[in-house]
Every structure is written in structure tokens, then in C-alpha cells.
Amino acid sequence: MNHKIEELSPREIDVLNQVKEGRTAYSEVASDLSISLDTVKRHFENIYAKLELKSELVKSGNVMIKALIKAIRLGYIKDFEPSIKVEETPIYKKAITASSGGKDSEER
Numbered sequence: 001m002n003h004k005i006e007e008l009s010p011r012e013i014d015v016l017n018q019v020k021e022g023r024t025a026y027s028e029v030a031s032d033l034s035i036s037l038d039t040v041k042r043h044f045e046n047i048y049a050k051l052e053l054k055s056e057l058v059k060s061g062n063v064m065i066k067a068l069i070k071a072i073r074l075g076y077i078k079d080f081e082p083s084i085k086v087e088e089t090p091i092y093k094k095a096i097t098a099s100s101g102g103k104d105s106e107e108r
Contacts, residue, residue: 005074006050013076015043019068020077047071 018029026040051070
């Protein structure tokens with residue numbers, strides 16, 4: 001089964017760039033892009049569908065990270081620096097904080 005994935009829109013790429021910068025709350029993305037929460041939700045739904053992320057994955061969490069990784073692999077995110085240490089990225093720090101059940105000290 002070799003088919004082409006539907007292209008992401010420029011705004012959907014903007015949304016994924018927000019995730020790359022560590023903004024994983026819809027409210028953060030909405031604020032930074034000056035769009036409504038409903039619009040952010042719709043963009044993520046479209047991204048997940050276009051990147052063919054399974055519904056089970058969407059329900060399991062970390063789907064934003066999976067979407068970002070797939071978008072990088074497909075060339076949508078061009079300014080990603082794989083040479084940086086993963087542990088130093090904002091998204092990694094948020095994932096660790098979330099998995100430990102603690103609060104990010106920088107946010108409080």
C-alpha cells in the first residue's frame with residue numbers, strides 16, 4: 001500500500017511548529033497564533049487525519065509528539081535541529097514533567 005499522504009496546510013505546519021517549541025496545550029497554541037481553541041482543535045484533528053495517525057494513538061496521548069516526529073520525517077518541519085540534545089528541548093521537559101505527575105517549575 002503505497003499512497004501519498006495529503007499535504008499539510010501552512011497553518012497546520014504553524015501549529016506543529018508550536019508543538020516543536022514545547023507548546024502542547026491548545027490554549028498556548030491558540031494564544032500564540034491568535035486563533036480560537038476550536039480552530040486549534042480542528043487543526044490538530046486535520047493534522048492527525050492527514051498524517052494517518054490511528055484513532056487508538058490519538059486516545060493514548062503523546063499523539064502531538066508522534067505527529068511532530070512524522071512531520072519532521074516527511075519534511076514539513078525544516079528548521080528542526082537533530083543535533084541538539086533531546087533532554088534540552090522544551091517538549092521533552094514537558095513530557096517528563098507530565099509523566100511524573102509533577103508541575104513544570106518554569107510554568108509556576
